[in-house]
Amino acid sequence: MTKRTVVLGGGLLGITTALYLAREGHAVTVVESESVASGASYANGGMLTPSMADPWNSPGVFKTLLTSLFDPHSAMKLRIKAIPSLSFWGLRFLRNSRYSQFEKSTLSNWALADLSMREMRALRDEIDLNYEQEFVGTMKVFRNQKGMDHALSVAGLLGEDRNTYSVLEPAGAVTLEPALADVVDQLVGAIAYPDDESGDAEKFCNCIADELLRLGADVQTGVTARDLVVRSGSVQGVVTSAGEIDADNVVVAMGPYSTKLLRRCGVRLSIKPVKGYSVTFDASGVSGAPRIPVVDDAMHAAVVPIGGRLRTVGTAEFTGYDDRLSPARVENLRKLLGYLYPSVESQVDTGAGTAWAGFRPMSSDGLPYIGATGVRNLYVNTGHGHLGWSMAAGSGRLLTDIITGSEPSIDPGPYEVHR
Numbered sequence: 001m002t003k004r005t006v007v008l009g010g011g012l013l014g015i016t017t018a019l020y021l022a023r024e025g026h027a028v029t030v031v032e033s034e035s036v037a038s039g040a041s042y043a044n045g046g047m048l049t050p051s052m053a054d055p056w057n058s059p060g061v062f063k064t065l066l067t068s069l070f071d072p073h074s075a076m077k078l079r080i081k082a083i084p085s086l087s088f089w090g091l092r093f094l095r096n097s098r099y100s101q102f103e104k105s106t107l108s109n110w111a112l113a114d115l116s117m118r119e120m121r122a123l124r125d126e127i128d129l130n131y132e133q134e135f136v137g138t139m140k141v142f143r144n145q146k147g148m149d150h151a152l153s154v155a156g157l158l159g160e161d162r163n164t165y166s167v168l169e170p171a172g173a174v175t176l177e178p179a180l181a182d183v184v185d186q187l188v189g190a191i192a193y194p195d196d197e198s199g200d201a202e203k204f205c206n207c208i209a210d211e212l213l214r215l216g217a218d219v220q221t222g223v224t225a226r227d228l229v230v231r232s233g234s235v236q237g238v239v240t241s242a243g244e245i246d247a248d249n250v251v252v253a254m255g256p257y258s259t260k261l262l263r264r265c266g267v268r269l270s271i272k273p274v275k276g277y278s279v280t281f282d283a284s285g286v287s288g289a290p291r292i293p294v295v296d297d298a299m300h301a302a303v304v305p306i307g308g309r310l311r312t313v314g315t316a317e318f319t320g321y322d323d324r325l326s327p328a329r330v331e332n333l334r335k336l337l338g339y340l341y342p343s344v345e346s347q348v349d350t351g352a353g354t355a356w357a358g359f360r361p362m363s364s365d366g367l368p369y370i371g372a373t374g375v376r377n378l379y380v381n382t383g384h385g386h387l388g389w390s391m392a393a394g395s396g397r398l399l400t401d402i403i404t405g406s407e408p409s410i411d412p413g414p415y416e417v418h419r
């Protein structure tokens with residue numbers, strides 16, 4: 001009998017899960033309160049980076065957060081008013097910054113991101129996907145040795161068999177990305193990751209939504225999930241703003257908004273929203289525009305070419321669900337373009353850049369939640385933090401294997417809800 005599966009959330013994680021389930025013959029309904037990819041998947045950094053699989057709560061994060069309280073320009077910013085809402089999650093986030101957990105989370109995130117890269121290749125072969133994808137790798141540039149040493153330790157932890165990378169002198173970084181020539185004297189070095197990819201996550205989600213429609217799935221936008229129907233320990237449907245939908249399985253993939261809905265039936269996930277920003281500039285006609293996504297390690301931010309646009313992206317604000325755009329944060333990202341590429345910035349109308357902010361669904365141990373819950377037939381796929389684009393296709397595949405009872409191609413243990 002055909003299984004009726006409702007997927008809540010039309011971001012990267014919901015939409016990829018829906019696709020794999022529809023391909024396995026499930027009758028899929030996606031319920032999305034706004035439009036497809038309107039949350040964190042809308043204008044993110046666009047980079048698929050198994051190379052940067054390390055969680056943000058690395059050893060030393062406590063000091064970074066503490067000093068950020070008094071530094072308005074800090075890349076990772078804790079706001080005093082957000083501290084009470086972080087309570088248990090915050091303590092776990094700090095406790096999980098010990099090296100053993102950092103190592104475990106990095107390796108498990110890498111496994112999922114690696115699976116994603118394989119799944120993305122397969123999807124591109126099977127579906128006509130145009131999401132302004134690029135295969136030029138990524139590069140991290142460093143303005144101090146401490147930052148470079150940390151990135152080298154992560155690269156060393158992943159090892160050469162998992163991660164291809166090359167360590168570059170500043171001149172080598174300019175050879176790879178000539179647009180960096182203006183700042184060569186400010187760099188101590190760079191690391192290039194040739195196997196990373198990039199592309200527009202929102203366009204990808206909409207291509208997948210089209211494919212879902214072609215497969216006969218139902219994609220309901222502008223419909224909000226309000227509650228889960230649970231009887232005798234088993235989920236049987238969803239109460240939405242447009243009525244009740246019966247289901248054999250429900251997948252919750254609503255980013256940070258997943259926690260509230262799940263708590264109502266006793267499922268607790270340790271996830272908080274961490275706000276990030278991007279500003280997207282029209283770069284058509286710019287001469288000498290950058291070609292490769294470059295992460296400026298000292299700024300904890302990146303400049304990413306996406307089609308004819310340049311997107312500056314970064315910052316991590318612990319500020320609850322406050323979705324207002326902080327003018328200081330937006331200004332920092334506008335300035336980043338000139339900080340990294342002065343000659344490019346002089347040709348771009350930076351005032352006309354489109355500013356955006358989204359909530360990364362950040363788990364307190366740096367790993368996503370993928371799998372079954374204590375409620376029968378209720379599953380989750382969320383908590384991917386700053387790596388949701390890098391891990392989306394692999395996560396959708398993994399959860400589908402779990403739901404259909406197929407042998408998963410990676411160990412699902414690290415991502416289990418009860419871990």
Ligand SMILES: Cc1cc2nc3c(=O)[nH]c(=O)nc-3n(C[C@H](O)[C@H](O)[C@H](O)COP(=O)(O)OP(=O)(O)OC[C@H]3O[C@@H](n4cnc5c(N)ncnc54)[C@H](O)[C@@H]3O)c2cc1C
Pocket residue numbers: 008009010011012013014031032033034035036037038039040041042043044045046047048049223224225226253254255256257275276277278313314357358359360361381382383384385386387388389390391
């Ligand atoms: C500034 C920034 C830059 C980033 N850069 C990168 C990057 O370069 N590489 C990378 O790998 N990752 C990056 N990320 C992380 C990545 O974007 C996220 O991890 C990913 O988008 C999360 O996807 P999601 O599907 O879990 O959540 P979302 O995209 O937020 O989707 C959840 C969806 O659920 C919907 N929803 C919420 N409540 C309800 C409800 N009650 N009923 C129905 N629907 C509901 C929302 O409208 C939303 O569309 C970045 C994130 C940010 C913010």
